[in-house]
Amino acid sequence: MRVALLGFGSVGQGVAKILGEKDLDLTLTAVADSKGGIIDPGGISIPEAFSRKAKSGTCGRPKLSALDIVNSDAYDILVEVTPTHIDDGEPALTHIRKALALHRHVVTSNKGPIALAHRELTDLARRQGVALRYEATVCGAIPIIHTLQHGLLGNEVKALFGVMNGTCNYILTRMEDEGLTYDQALGEAQEMGYAEKDPTYDVKGLDTALKLVILANTVWGMDAGLKDVKVTGIDLITPQAIQLAMDQETAIRLIGEAIPSKDLLRVSPRIIPRNHPLLVEGTLNALTVVTDLAGELTFIGKGAGSVETASAVIGDLLFIRERYAGRP
Amino acid sequence: MRVALLGFGSVGQGVAKILGEKDLDLTLTAVADSKGGIIDPGGISIPEAFSRKAKSGTCGRPKLSALDIVNSDAYDILVEVTPTHIDDGEPALTHIRKALALHRHVVTSNKGPIALAHRELTDLARRQGVALRYEATVCGAIPIIHTLQHGLLGNEVKALFGVMNGTCNYILTRMEDEGLTYDQALGEAQEMGYAEKDPTYDVKGLDTALKLVILANTVWGMDAGLKDVKVTGIDLITPQAIQLAMDQETAIRLIGEAIPSKDLLRVSPRIIPRNHPLLVEGTLNALTVVTDLAGELTFIGKGAGSVETASAVIGDLLFIRERYAGRP
Numbered sequence: 001m002r003v004a005l006l007g008f009g010s011v012g013q014g015v016a017k018i019l020g021e022k023d024l025d026l027t028l029t030a031v032a033d034s035k036g037g038i039i040d041p042g043g044i045s046i047p048e049a050f051s052r053k054a055k056s057g058t059c060g061r062p063k064l065s066a067l068d069i070v071n072s073d074a075y076d077i078l079v080e081v082t083p084t085h086i087d088d089g090e091p092a093l094t095h096i097r098k099a100l101a102l103h104r105h106v107v108t109s110n111k112g113p114i115a116l117a118h119r120e121l122t123d124l125a126r127r128q129g130v131a132l133r134y135e136a137t138v139c140g141a142i143p144i145i146h147t148l149q150h151g152l153l154g155n156e157v158k159a160l161f162g163v164m165n166g167t168c169n170y171i172l173t174r175m176e177d178e179g180l181t182y183d184q185a186l187g188e189a190q191e192m193g194y195a196e197k198d199p200t201y202d203v204k205g206l207d208t209a210l211k212l213v214i215l216a217n218t219v220w221g222m223d224a225g226l227k228d229v230k231v232t233g234i235d236l237i238t239p240q241a242i243q244l245a246m247d248q249e250t251a252i253r254l255i256g257e258a259i260p261s262k263d264l265l266r267v268s269p270r271i272i273p274r275n276h277p278l279l280v281e282g283t284l285n286a287l288t289v290v291t292d293l294a295g296e297l298t299f300i301g302k303g304a305g306s307v308e309t310a311s312a313v314i315g316d317l318l319f320i321r322e323r324y325a326g327r328p
Numbered sequence: 329m330r331v332a333l334l335g336f337g338s339v340g341q342g343v344a345k346i347l348g349e350k351d352l353d354l355t356l357t358a359v360a361d362s363k364g365g366i367i368d369p370g371g372i373s374i375p376e377a378f379s380r381k382a383k384s385g386t387c388g389r390p391k392l393s394a395l396d397i398v399n400s401d402a403y404d405i406l407v408e409v410t411p412t413h414i415d416d417g418e419p420a421l422t423h424i425r426k427a428l429a430l431h432r433h434v435v436t437s438n439k440g441p442i443a444l445a446h447r448e449l450t451d452l453a454r455r456q457g458v459a460l461r462y463e464a465t466v467c468g469a470i471p472i473i474h475t476l477q478h479g480l481l482g483n484e485v486k487a488l489f490g491v492m493n494g495t496c497n498y499i500l501t502r503m504e505d506e507g508l509t510y511d512q513a514l515g516e517a518q519e520m521g522y523a524e525k526d527p528t529y530d531v532k533g534l535d536t537a538l539k540l541v542i543l544a545n546t547v548w549g550m551d552a553g554l555k556d557v558k559v560t561g562i563d564l565i566t567p568q569a570i571q572l573a574m575d576q577e578t579a580i581r582l583i584g585e586a587i588p589s590k591d592l593l594r595v596s597p598r599i600i601p602r603n604h605p606l607l608v609e610g611t612l613n614a615l616t617v618v619t620d621l622a623g624e625l626t627f628i629g630k631g632a633g634s635v636e637t638a639s640a641v642i643g644d645l646l647f648i649r650e651r652y653a654g655r656p
Contacts (some may be wrong), residue, residue, distance in 0.1 A: 026571075146479045151643070152642050234565045281603045286605075293636065299627055299628075300627075311482065311483060315483075
């Protein structure tokens with residue numbers, strides 16, 4: 001099947017790298033970033049795309065836009081990995097809507113459109129008879145969406161609890177291990193490249209809230225949005241609070257919780273017992289799924305990283321290839 | 329689809345209970361234990377099977393055997409959950425061979441046949457165009473086989489490390505927490521029902537070795553058997569060794585390891601850092617999968633229990649129903 005890739009940052013480059021290195025029976029026929037794009041029905045040269053990006057700042061040519069590619073006949077699956085914008089989900093939302101309308105499958109790592117318009121987009125995909133998959137939007141390399149949709153058949157999911165933001169988890173772990181203040185740990189995370197220059201989106205809990213909304217809408221068919229989540233970040237946590245938790249064989253983590261029976265969607269710093277599987281260190285992510293039959297299951301892995309997040313995109317692509325290859 | 333259930337112990341009763349309580353579009357048309365069986369094309373009354381078991385010692389009637397059911401036309405999927413026998417895998421091995429030969433799907437929790445004859449049985453299932461699924465053989469409620477076969481598409485699995493025996497993990501955790509000797513902790517585990525009267529199979533590492541063989545054969549298409557695994561149990565571990573590990577912020581766990589690049593299949597007590605996700609407490613199971621793209625992923629959950637193990641069987645049944653329903 002033919003793949004068009006929109007976005008050539010960390011995730012997009014990871015996807016391109018894997019498509020170039022592994023023989024997955026998928027051909028990259030178009031690629032674009034915010035400055036340009038390129039279509040080649042015979043298959044894009046991936047090394048050349050990297051080298052154009054390094055030299056000219058775009059992986060393609062300035063005359064061709066992402067939207068031109070979406071509207072073209074060059075692809076069967078759109079991979080939308082442009083940066084997340086949580087206010088309106090654009091330009092990804094438009095890309096995804098158009099591709100689905102054109103009966104193309106869509107794979108995305110972009111939390112904006114999926115958190116803002118999950119129901120609209122999944123309904124549209126269903127009507128069009130195509131797949132919309134977004135494993136990479138939540139917990140990076142952990143195949144949690146796949147597990148919730150396919151791995152736990154027969155189970156009713158009662159609740160979800162997760163450490164879903166590596167930046168916050170790194171800061172809290174460092175405050176714990178070294179007795180740093182929040183500002184010191186944040187500064188260190190920024191130096192290490194684990195936190196943005198403006199860390200608001202992560203440390204105020206918005207990133208976790210978006211992921212929680214995506215999971216809740218996926219598992220329970222909710223139509224929840226950011227406004228339905230009670231959100232408290234980690235920026236007011238003191239070294240004293242961390243120490244108090246440690247004194248009681250616990251630790252503080254930023255936890256996203258979804259418990260539909262209590263009508264609860266919440267992101268907040270919570271006290272976790274030292275030996276609970278959810279209590280992970282550093283930039284790891286962890287998600288505990290509470291089910292009626294299988295009990296509590298916890299999934300731990302890398303929540304970010306170019307190749308790790310791309311791994312989730314590739315998994316979605318192969319899922320689609322297996323299910324739909326051979327269809328007209 | 330019509331289900332025949334062989335085995336009415338802990339797992340079989342869990343499966344029957346779930347089939348009775350949930351509307352899964354599966355009909356239980358036959359059930360047997362070692363003392364008798366019953367066929368009812370209109371659907372077995374599950375409460376009556378439980379009540380017969382309580383009163384007469386068999387869920388069915390003495391005149392009908394498990395093999396009679398296997399050879400009958402009464403079912404589409406055989407659920408084989410009789411007790412594991414690691415020497416010859418019987419009688420489950422015969423049941424599974426015959427059912428596959430008759431073009432029936434098979435779901436099993438029985439480690440014997442899958443560890444002893446994985447290649448023969450998977451080849452036979454493929455030739456017959458039917459499914460052979462065995463999620464419940466490894467790590468109870470954790471959908472690890474599904475994840476390895478379907479959830480990590482595109483990834484190459486490089487190595488597996490796991491805490492796969494709840495009995496051993498309970499004993500080691502209690503030695504750690506309470507300073508018990510091995511014999512004291514074993515006695516306690518036996519009182520709690522976590523260890524058998526003859527604990528050899530668990531504490532000598534054989535159960536873990538069987539699960540490791542099943543995983544290795546599944547992931548890498550090996551044709552390994554118990555003889556290929558270097559096995560050391562936990563029965564010689566002293567309180568001093570446990571204390572020494574604790575002094576260094578580590579703990580001892582019985583780990584099954586499979587690293588094909590090193591030609592290594594090994595079960596042995598290993599030192600695990602305190603903050604490693606694999607270090608679980610009590611009867612929990614945990615499995616770390618090392619992949620080329622997604623990095624290290626760890627899966628934690630209940631490795632035993634009637635409903636928890638049955639959850640894995642039910643997941644396999646629904647997987648088959650989704651894939652094959654409507655086929656002749």
